[in-house]
Amino acid sequence: MTTEMHRHIHETLGDARLQDAVLTATGRLKASRIAAVAPDVLPDYQELRTQAHALKKHAIENLDAYLEQFERNLEAHGGKAVYCKDAAEVADFILGLARERGARLIVKSKSMLTEEIDLNERLEKHGLESVETDLGEYILQLAHERPYHLVAPALHKTRYDVAEIFSARLGVPHEIVIEKQTATARAVLREKFLAADIGISGANFLVADSGAVVLVENEGNARLSTSAPKIHIAIAGIEKIIPRAQDLATFLKLLARSATGQWLSVYTSFLSGPRRAGEIDGPEEFYVVLVDNGRTRLLADPGRRQSLHCIRCGACLNTCPVYRRIGGYSFPWVYSGPIGSVLTPQFMGTAHAPGLPFASSLCGACAEVCPVKIDLPKLLLELRSDVKEADKSEGRGRWERLAFRLFAWLMRHPRLYEMAGKMAPMFAPSGKGGWIRSVPGLMNFPPIKAWTDERDLPPPPAKSFRETWRRR
Amino acid sequence: MSREAILQSVRSALGRAAGQAIPEAPPVRIRLPEIDVEARIASLMVRVEALAGEAVRVATPADARAWVAAAIEGKQAVASNAPFLAECGIPALPGVRCGLTVESELRALCATAGVGITSADYALADTGTLVMISSPREARLISLLPPAHIAVVPSSRILSGLDELFAKFPLPAEQTSSMVLITGPSRTADIEQILVRGVHGPGKIAVVVVG
Numbered sequence: 001m002t003t004e005m006h007r008h009i010h011e012t013l014g015d016a017r018l019q020d021a022v023l024t025a026t027g028r029l030k031a032s033r034i035a036a037v038a039p040d041v042l043p044d045y046q047e048l049r050t051q052a053h054a055l056k057k058h059a060i061e062n063l064d065a066y067l068e069q070f071e072r073n074l075e076a077h078g079g080k081a082v083y084c085k086d087a088a089e090v091a092d093f094i095l096g097l098a099r100e101r102g103a104r105l106i107v108k109s110k111s112m113l114t115e116e117i118d119l120n121e122r123l124e125k126h127g128l129e130s131v132e133t134d135l136g137e138y139i140l141q142l143a144h145e146r147p148y149h150l151v152a153p154a155l156h157k158t159r160y161d162v163a164e165i166f167s168a169r170l171g172v173p174h175e176i177v178i179e180k181q182t183a184t185a186r187a188v189l190r191e192k193f194l195a196a197d198i199g200i201s202g203a204n205f206l207v208a209d210s211g212a213v214v215l216v217e218n219e220g221n222a223r224l225s226t227s228a229p230k231i232h233i234a235i236a237g238i239e240k241i242i243p244r245a246q247d248l249a250t251f252l253k254l255l256a257r258s259a260t261g262q263w264l265s266v267y268t269s270f271l272s273g274p275r276r277a278g279e280i281d282g283p284e285e286f287y288v289v290l291v292d293n294g295r296t297r298l299l300a301d302p303g304r305r306q307s308l309h310c311i312r313c314g315a316c317l318n319t320c321p322v323y324r325r326i327g328g329y330s331f332p333w334v335y336s337g338p339i340g341s342v343l344t345p346q347f348m349g350t351a352h353a354p355g356l357p358f359a360s361s362l363c364g365a366c367a368e369v370c371p372v373k374i375d376l377p378k379l380l381l382e383l384r385s386d387v388k389e390a391d392k393s394e395g396r397g398r399w400e401r402l403a404f405r406l407f408a409w410l411m412r413h414p415r416l417y418e419m420a421g422k423m424a425p426m427f428a429p430s431g432k433g434g435w436i437r438s439v440p441g442l443m444n445f446p447p448i449k450a451w452t453d454e455r456d457l458p459p460p461p462a463k464s465f466r467e468t469w470r471r472r
Numbered sequence: 473m474s475r476e477a478i479l480q481s482v483r484s485a486l487g488r489a490a491g492q493a494i495p496e497a498p499p500v501r502i503r504l505p506e507i508d509v510e511a512r513i514a515s516l517m518v519r520v521e522a523l524a525g526e527a528v529r530v531a532t533p534a535d536a537r538a539w540v541a542a543a544i545e546g547k548q549a550v551a552s553n554a555p556f557l558a559e560c561g562i563p564a565l566p567g568v569r570c571g572l573t574v575e576s577e578l579r580a581l582c583a584t585a586g587v588g589i590t591s592a593d594y595a596l597a598d599t600g601t602l603v604m605i606s607s608p609r610e611a612r613l614i615s616l617l618p619p620a621h622i623a624v625v626p627s628s629r630i631l632s633g634l635d636e637l638f639a640k641f642p643l644p645a646e647q648t649s650s651m652v653l654i655t656g657p658s659r660t661a662d663i664e665q666i667l668v669r670g671v672h673g674p675g676k677i678a679v680v681v682v683g
Contacts, residue, residue, distance in 0.1 A: 025665050044503070054498040062494045064482040069494075077645055083475040135671055136662035154662050162663055182660060182668045189672065194583060210645035220616060220658040220673025227612040227650075228579075238478065245645070246500045246638045253634065260661075263519075264599045264634075267673065268653040272645035278608040281575050282649055292478050299485035 008330040026318040032261020053373040056309035066208040066241045073211030077273030079286040087117030103197030109222035110134040111202025115334040133221035142169040148328035150314035199225035203236035209244045212272035216265045232283040239308035254371035258313035294347045309372045316366035338366035342379045357383035424460040502635045512597040512630040519600025523656030526678040533560040547586035554591035582617035598633035606650035620676040627683040
């Protein structure tokens with residue numbers, strides 16, 4: 001396991017307040033999701049999941065043609081599609097446009113893709129002001145932190161943290177009442193919305209038959225970012241395509257329910273092109289930036305390309321017993337939880353954080369809640385295998401392989417296996433508080449130590465299962 | 473910039489050729505329940521109130537005007553150019569500005585008004601949702617900038633839900649640059665999961681069903 005990840009995990013496990021915050025918040029989101037998909041309120045939930053999976057699979061398998069269709073329809077409505085292969089190209093496009101239009105102030109609504117490519121930092125380096133307007137994202141931008149969770153980015157911050165951040169960065173009085181903190185953000189950001197030259201948004205869906213961007217949110221900041229400034233730029237991964245506007249009747253029923261347990265989010269915006277003749281407000285220019293940033297690499301493998309079906313609801317995080325303990329910052333990249341463990345190694349390479357696919361108990365809860373039925377446990381297993389193959393070819397993990405070979409051999413010899421089982425209690429250290437937390441002295445050399453450092457074991461029972469079975 | 477390069481790497485990863493047709497997509501899944509008007513109205517009102525919005529039903533356009541007049545008393549309001557609001561006589565109420573067609577003027581008024589008054593193109597009964605289609609009759613900012621939003625909707629425009637909306641309106645982009653579904657007041661739970669209403673959009677929403 002990488003040491004950086006290790007350190008974050010231990011920090012999180014040792015922080016009682018943080019443990020409580022993460023468990024409470026994810027627990028609440030999880031309970032709300034369960035209530036919102038219960039058979040009495042959404043009887044066709046499982047059918048909708050099956051349909052959503054089929055639609056995503058179909059769209060991804062024909063992605064090139066749908067991108068072209070999207071582009072044609074967008075341009076028919078006066079918008080413009082811009083393809084970018086990576087972070088630098090996205091930044092260059094925006095900087096170029098800002099220069100041409102003399103733009104200085106950008107308001108931004110939540111977008112995970114812009115987190116992937118550190119867009120704010122890139123723009124600010126060139127003298128543009130780029131302000132996050134989702135309350136959670138705004139708090140994190142002021143604190144210089146990255147999102148802790150896909151849908152609740154500032155989940156780890158308390159009202160006291162926010163009071164510190166606001167008074168230090170905005171020069172407002174120290175205020176711990178959440179309603180008043182929200183009002184402060186509203187007032188500060190309202191000025192920005194009305195003065196901004198450009199609004200940047202992400203996209204929850206790109207609708208091919210309409211050339212439309214669909215945005216789902218609760219605060220109204222995405223609506224403001226895309227309505228008030230003269231220029232709207234939506235930035236989206238190419239995998240966000242769905243075939244038809246009518247497919248939203250499937251996806252919208254699943255997204256908010258899976259994310260927060262709402263039946264629909266407060267605002268769902270379906271936007272296609274700049275304002276039309278006669279419309280009183282809305283942007284005069286409308287761009288959709290279609291970003292690769294590693295996505296085409298994931299497409300080649302027919303089994304793994306399902307990682308690109310994700311609609312970023314965060315349900316797998318809320319239900320994951322590992323995420324709920326180790327929290328968002330233990331994951332080394334912008335995506336956390338089970339989907340993060342699947343996306344990060346594929347985007348960054350397994351060497352980036354080889355421990356990641358192992359940060360799962362493979363209990364399967366994530367696959368059960370995924371609204372588009374991504375087989376997350378299977379993908380995690382495959383990525384584990386990638387990590388081990390890499391270890392093997394680079395000559396790492398010899399001890400572990402030897403231990404597993406020995407174990408496999410033992411398993412094939414029932415008599416010896418039983419004998420070993422009987423001997424185990426003699427060699428095993430006495431567990432403190434009923435658990436073995438480490439092994440003593442001589443046996444505590446690196447490979448075993450590394451193993452037991454991460455795992456507590458119940459002491460071997462006096463009588464084995466086989467013995468109990470025989471004397472039954 | 474990288475258009476061709478990206479499309480080409482997508483094609484080669486998928487084993488597709490340029491211009492290759494798309495196989496048939498999974499059939500659209502639209503289910504239209506049969507619900508009569510009274511049940512739609514009842515469901516809409518229950519859902520709006522479940523989201524801490526206010527829902528009222530009045531018999532006639534004149535009753536709608538009276539309700540709105542009482543609700544905005546002493547406040548500055550901006551009303552949209554929706555013909556139904558005119559039919560109710562709402563633009564003539566004291567304190568109401570209406571008939572705006574210039575963006576700068578509209579924006580300045582919406583930024584200071586206490587209430588935004590609109591109609592809605594449709595409402596969705598099963599989720600308590602207003603469907604706002606941007607047009608010369610409905611601007612975007614009226615339901616967005618003021619701290620309170622009142623929507624006056626004829627009962628005939630209440631659809632059962634998303635499925636009926638997309639059945640009636642399979643290609644919204646053919647008619648508008650912006651269709652927004654509004655489900656309850658603006659809200660956040662970003663700090664400690666505590667629900668706060670009225671973050672960037674209106675913290676108060678009232679739906680007046682007419683007829």
